[in-house]
Every structure is written in C-alpha cells, then in structure tokens.
Amino acid sequence: MARKPRRMMSQINVVPYIDVMLVLLVIFMVTAPMINPGQVDLPSVGQNLAQSQDPVQVILHLDGHLTVLDTHQGSEEQSVTRDGLVDRMGVLHRSEPDRPVVIAADRAVRYEEVLQVMDLLKKAEIKRIGLLARGRSG
Structure with a gap:
C-alpha cells in the first residue's frame, strides 16, 4: 500500500x-x-475669593466700547478708547505695579474681543489680569 503525499494546508486555523x-x-x-x-479638583465658581486689593475693572460693553472703574479714583465709570486703555493702564502699572486688573464683559460679547482687551492689558505690562464673574446666588 503506497502512501499519498501530504497536501500543503493553505488555510489558517483561527480558533x-x-x-x-x-x-x-x-x-x-x-x-x-x-x-x-487621576482626580482633578477644580475650583468652584460659586465660592468668593478673598481679594487683598480692590482691582481696577475694565468693563467691555456689548456694543464694544470700554469703560474703566477705579475705586481709588472715584466710583464712576470713565469711558476710554482702546489706545487710551493702554496709556491709562501703563500709568497705573508704574504707580501700583501689583494692583490687579479684572475684565468684566457682557455675557453676549464675543470671546475674541475679551482676548483683545487682555492683549491690550499685556501691552501695558499688567501682570495680574483676571476675569470678573458673577457668583451663583442661593
């Protein structure tokens, strides 16, 4: 009895x-x-943060014009142009270099405009810039 030669198997067994x-x-x-x-513990917006100094508020209105509220100079807002903001903040920085500046923008203002105001404050060499947010009530 002659043996048949084995045939090559051309399939792979995937089991x-x-x-x-x-x-x-x-x-x-x-x-x-x-x-x-990893757990990240984010700060809550509802908490009030203690502020050591009264910040200067740069208020960006919905129509795009800027006003500055400085409680050391008085309690009324003063309208400024964008170039005037750089000059005024430069004078403030030379007199009080550690005084914070916060940007208070209307909710509907485009984010790009807020960044442009931040850029103007950086040109005036302001180091402490923040964003003013209204805390949650209740």
Whole structure:
C-alpha cells in the first residue's frame, strides 16, 4: 500500500486566536474597574475669593466700547478708547505695579474681543489680569 503525499494546508486555523482574544477581553474587563483614574479638583465658581486689593475693572460693553472703574479714583465709570486703555493702564502699572486688573464683559460679547482687551492689558505690562464673574446666588 503506497502512501499519498501530504497536501500543503493553505488555510489558517483561527480558533486558537479567538480563544486568546476572549481570555484577554475577560482580563481587561476585570482589571479596568480597579484602575484609579487621576482626580482633578477644580475650583468652584460659586465660592468668593478673598481679594487683598480692590482691582481696577475694565468693563467691555456689548456694543464694544470700554469703560474703566477705579475705586481709588472715584466710583464712576470713565469711558476710554482702546489706545487710551493702554496709556491709562501703563500709568497705573508704574504707580501700583501689583494692583490687579479684572475684565468684566457682557455675557453676549464675543470671546475674541475679551482676548483683545487682555492683549491690550499685556501691552501695558499688567501682570495680574483676571476675569470678573458673577457668583451663583442661593
């Protein structure tokens, strides 16, 4: 009796690979809930932050004009141009270099305009710039 020569097998057997994938899937499903993701503790807007000095308020209105409220100079807003803002803040920076400046913008003002005002304050070399937000009541 003569033996037939073995034919080459041209197919791959995927059953062992499926078994390995199922084992890996079970391992990941069991270990995933045990991994502790990094926690980031963000500050709350509703909290009042203590301020050491009265900041100068640069108020950006919806129509685009600027006013400055400086409680050391008086309690009324003074209208300024964008070039006048750089000059006025430069004078303020030379007299009180650590005094903060906050930008109070109307809610509907475009974010780009707020960034332009921040850029003007940076040109005047103001180091402490913030954004004024209304706290949540209740």
